[in-house]
Amino acid sequence: MSDKNSHPYIILPFDFMRFSKDNLLLVNLVGEYLFVSEDEFKKLVTHDINRKSDPLYFILKAKHFITERISDPAIELLAVKYRTKKDFLSHFTSLHMVEITRRCNQKCIYCQVSSQDPDKSHYDMNIETARKTVDLIFMSPARSIKIEFQGGEPLLNYDIIKYVIEYGEKQASIKNKGVEFVVCTNLTRATDDMLKYFGDNNVLISTSLDGPENVHNFARRYRDGTGTYRDVINSFERAKKYVEPSKISALMTTTRYSLIYPDEIINEYVKNEFRSIFVRPLNPFGYSKQKIDEIGYDSSEFLIFYKEILENTLKTNLKGYFIEESFASLLLTRILTPFSTGFVDLQFPAGTGISGVMYGYNGNVYLSDEARMLANMGDYRFCLGNVHKNSYRDIFYSDTIVNLIRDSCAESLPGCSDCAFQMYCGIDPVRNYATQNDAIGYRPTNDFCLINKEIIRHLFEIILKNDLDKMDIFWSWITGRNLSEVRIKA
Amino acid sequence: MLTIKGIPKNIREPLLGKVRFSEVSKEERRKTIIANPNISKKALEGYVAIISSDTEIRSEMKDLETPVVYGIKGLKILSEGDVIEIFPNGTINVLYQINSRHNIIFVTSKCDCNCIMCPQPVDDNEGSLTELNLRLISLMSKSTEELALTGGEPTAVGNDLFKLILACRDLLPQTALLLLTNGRRFSNFEYTHFFSSLRHPNITVGIPFYGDNNIEHDSIMGSRGAFDGAIRGILNLASFNNSIEIRTVITRQTYNKLLRISEFIYRNLTFVRHVAFMGLETIGRGQQNLKLLWVEPEKILRPLEEAIHYLVQRGMTTSIYNIPLCLLPRNLWRFARRSISEWKDSFDLKCSGCSVKAQCSGVFESTIELFRHHIKPVL
Amino acid sequence: MEEACDEKDNRETTGMKPIEKLQDGRLLLRVSKALYSHEAILTTAYKFTDNCYIHVDSLDSDYYGVFFTAKEPSIDLFSQVNDFYNELADQQIRYNLCQSNRSIKELIIKKAFFPFQDNE
Numbered sequence: 001m002s003d004k005n006s007h008p009y010i011i012l013p014f015d016f017m018r019f020s021k022d023n024l025l026l027v028n029l030v031g032e033y034l035f036v037s038e039d040e041f042k043k044l045v046t047h048d049i050n051r052k053s054d055p056l057y058f059i060l061k062a063k064h065f066i067t068e069r070i071s072d073p074a075i076e077l078l079a080v081k082y083r084t085k086k087d088f089l090s091h092f093t094s095l096h097m098v099e100i101t102r103r104c105n106q107k108c109i110y111c112q113v114s115s116q117d118p119d120k121s122h123y124d125m126n127i128e129t130a131r132k133t134v135d136l137i138f139m140s141p142a143r144s145i146k147i148e149f150q151g152g153e154p155l156l157n158y159d160i161i162k163y164v165i166e167y168g169e170k171q172a173s174i175k176n177k178g179v180e181f182v183v184c185t186n187l188t189r190a191t192d193d194m195l196k197y198f199g200d201n202n203v204l205i206s207t208s209l210d211g212p213e214n215v216h217n218f219a220r221r222y223r224d225g226t227g228t229y230r231d232v233i234n235s236f237e238r239a240k241k242y243v244e245p246s247k248i249s250a251l252m253t254t255t256r257y258s259l260i261y262p263d264e265i266i267n268e269y270v271k272n273e274f275r276s277i278f279v280r281p282l283n284p285f286g287y288s289k290q291k292i293d294e295i296g297y298d299s300s301e302f303l304i305f306y307k308e309i310l311e312n313t314l315k316t317n318l319k320g321y322f323i324e325e326s327f328a329s330l331l332l333t334r335i336l337t338p339f340s341t342g343f344v345d346l347q348f349p350a351g352t353g354i355s356g357v358m359y360g361y362n363g364n365v366y367l368s369d370e371a372r373m374l375a376n377m378g379d380y381r382f383c384l385g386n387v388h389k390n391s392y393r394d395i396f397y398s399d400t401i402v403n404l405i406r407d408s409c410a411e412s413l414p415g416c417s418d419c420a421f422q423m424y425c426g427i428d429p430v431r432n433y434a435t436q437n438d439a440i441g442y443r444p445t446n447d448f449c450l451i452n453k454e455i456i457r458h459l460f461e462i463i464l465k466n467d468l469d470k471m472d473i474f475w476s477w478i479t480g481r482n483l484s485e486v487r488i489k490a
Numbered sequence: 491m492l493t494i495k496g497i498p499k500n501i502r503e504p505l506l507g508k509v510r511f512s513e514v515s516k517e518e519r520r521k522t523i524i525a526n527p528n529i530s531k532k533a534l535e536g537y538v539a540i541i542s543s544d545t546e547i548r549s550e551m552k553d554l555e556t557p558v559v560y561g562i563k564g565l566k567i568l569s570e571g572d573v574i575e576i577f578p579n580g581t582i583n584v585l586y587q588i589n590s591r592h593n594i595i596f597v598t599s600k601c602d603c604n605c606i607m608c609p610q611p612v613d614d615n616e617g618s619l620t621e622l623n624l625r626l627i628s629l630m631s632k633s634t635e636e637l638a639l640t641g642g643e644p645t646a647v648g649n650d651l652f653k654l655i656l657a658c659r660d661l662l663p664q665t666a667l668l669l670l671t672n673g674r675r676f677s678n679f680e681y682t683h684f685f686s687s688l689r690h691p692n693i694t695v696g697i698p699f700y701g702d703n704n705i706e707h708d709s710i711m712g713s714r715g716a717f718d719g720a721i722r723g724i725l726n727l728a729s730f731n732n733s734i735e736i737r738t739v740i741t742r743q744t745y746n747k748l749l750r751i752s753e754f755i756y757r758n759l760t761f762v763r764h765v766a767f768m769g770l771e772t773i774g775r776g777q778q779n780l781k782l783l784w785v786e787p788e789k790i791l792r793p794l795e796e797a798i799h800y801l802v803q804r805g806m807t808t809s810i811y812n813i814p815l816c817l818l819p820r821n822l823w824r825f826a827r828r829s830i831s832e833w834k835d836s837f838d839l840k841c842s843g844c845s846v847k848a849q850c851s852g853v854f855e856s857t858i859e860l861f862r863h864h865i866k867p868v869l
Numbered sequence: 870m871e872e873a874c875d876e877k878d879n880r881e882t883t884g885m886k887p888i889e890k891l892q893d894g895r896l897l898l899r900v901s902k903a904l905y906s907h908e909a910i911l912t913t914a915y916k917f918t919d920n921c922y923i924h925v926d927s928l929d930s931d932y933y934g935v936f937f938t939a940k941e942p943s944i945d946l947f948s949q950v951n952d953f954y955n956e957l958a959d960q961q962i963r964y965n966l967c968q969s970n971r972s973i974k975e976l977i978i979k980k981a982f983f984p985f986q987d988n989e
Binding site: 010011012013014015016018029045070075076078079080082083086414415418442443444445 | 912915916917918919959960962963965966969970973974976977978980981982984
């Protein structure tokens, strides 16, 4: 396969995107990028770059866009790097989300999980289902298991949480695996005993804080309509007595109301001493038109908001307070480092089922949270089985999952296979099905694509400008260190 | 290597021994060279040799069979525990200094490359140094913190290198080893497998890089295939979890490529534990090719800072060797190491008033002329 | 790109334009079979089907015909067709690159997941 006779160099696999006027972004098979001019690009693809007179030749060679012979170590290096990037696949299913109860004491404006009245306790996971669920979880080949308690509001069924933690740790010890627990809770029902238990047992707490009081209370209310902000803040104070600050994190869900408060939301996070924020867009699946009008927005509005809040987060870091925007941090790790990042919601092949899976309160096993919502509306196509009826093989080797893997590799997806961002991005087939009636999705109007693509592009714009402060902040996020450790200023 | 000289008596062949300033037991004397002894003639029997700073040979030593070197002017540089080799002409090579942090085992001068700045010429008359080195290792103190295996190209002596490593492992278990090699031999998987199975508890392989592509690197290494060989060697070493360090000498050819080399290392050889940027030593070919290699110290600062910042951002460990503090901006001082062997006289007269002399690497004696009008004491 | 357009124009017989407005309101783009593969045309078409109905056919031995109909009256069909032609050039480059480095890509991925399969 030597091209020596016909061409002076072999072009290695890469994708490209027209980034701005006279600026093309090239991305190779392992996510390494390079900006080139129109002219340089033309010469590259017509095999016209001259080794003797073009310094670009050596840059392309070093960055593995071209090589001279098929026997060059570039091939081995690319293989090692590719394996590194996809390493998350070797863990198979490592994130296990468990719906401890469907009951909830809140009725948040954007909630799609029809959270049953807090008194109807047959929407709780019972002990038998919990045991079978944990048994199934520990059949995963992953060396390290993460169990996330979800709901409804999981603390309403606290006894089962404790049961899963205790039984889970026993199983982890028998199977010689690591295990980590996360409680996704609104914290309004957290007693001191619960918090102490979580603190003593190294359980991570993930909670929701949409912003300052007015923003938070717009969306997150008790069933009687009153705001939850004060109680949530009070819970933070109490939690800090028992749980290490690094073990409590928060995320926010963006509603129409949030869009005008990018500053205030960050300040709220700083005030409550959070070190990370996850800025999430709304997923309007299943909403009535009325609701969409009330709380929804289109992707371009979200993107404006996201860019502003990212800028504010950077400013905050520059002032000396470390806080990372989690989504940007993930994408930056993919763009700027050679490392593997498994993130169930955004990866190729899709994370649904193979990297993360959801267990319902009644033992049903779903590809994802959204699959659970679909089932709730009567569509069971993404339900893989039930812990009481089906074996590990039935569930994890099912046609649903096999087909899913086949249909969610970037190379086989229209709109993704030719996208320069495919090493940074991912697909959610369940969301595609829910919003566009097709698991493969139709990229030109796919909001998931439009938002992710624009965020990645925006990050590349910042990278291209190469502002030293911003790049240092990015690296402080990626490596989890203070800004001062990343800088070498005098 | 440090060398002193005196007047020889009774020396028929090269002699190796550990320096002691006071008497030792009869068993120990077979390995000991006693220095400036103040003891009776009977007590002087059994030593490998006697060395003395006396200008005249002492009466009790006159009739001794024991080899003697006297009239040594520089004897006071020796410490108790140093290891020296004495030659029939009265030359004394100091092979090991107990108080130095920079002891080496010179494995061979043979090499399969031809680096344009190489300080070490090939010696065709050398023969095998392995026996000598094994004895040297047996005489070194167990408290030695670090030892470097150098050359030439240490892997050029085949299994002898493994013998040396095993001797270090068994006799100097607390001593960290640094194997300086161009890495090409490790492109052979079986060789790397064998090397890794020696299980030395603390050995780092130090490999030079002079470019992010084979054309630039090979031209400095003076050998085609050096880059590809080094890459494959490093990948093999990494697959057995060996500790690897990359070193780049800063020359006119490399100084504006330091960032690109760092990028290449970060993306392709991420497991590398340490990256060192080194000032040029101008002896041997380094001296011959000076015009080709020399770059004004001011020019290197910006690219050096960029490369170091790049690595620091990514959490990689990095150091600067052989560049004095007065030439570096303050924010880079924390990366500069005291890297020049103590025996290489490395400070100028100007340096006597310098407030940071104790932390400074100084400069190579060979480059002091070139640096003279650049260096200045920090007050 | 413009380059491809120029080349195309040079090969045309007099009177034939690359973009033709048809009587039924559709726009027809003539694409040279010598320069563009049908895979590239289809991949390009995918990106425009949110705004246009697109129909691809073989006109004769030398040309494909791509027929555009606007989905909404507000859509500037002419500009869609021009954007299509630009995108087509890029897709053709991608297709060509893919053809020439498919086996290298497979080799790399195979080495990635079966590193010891070929003897050193």
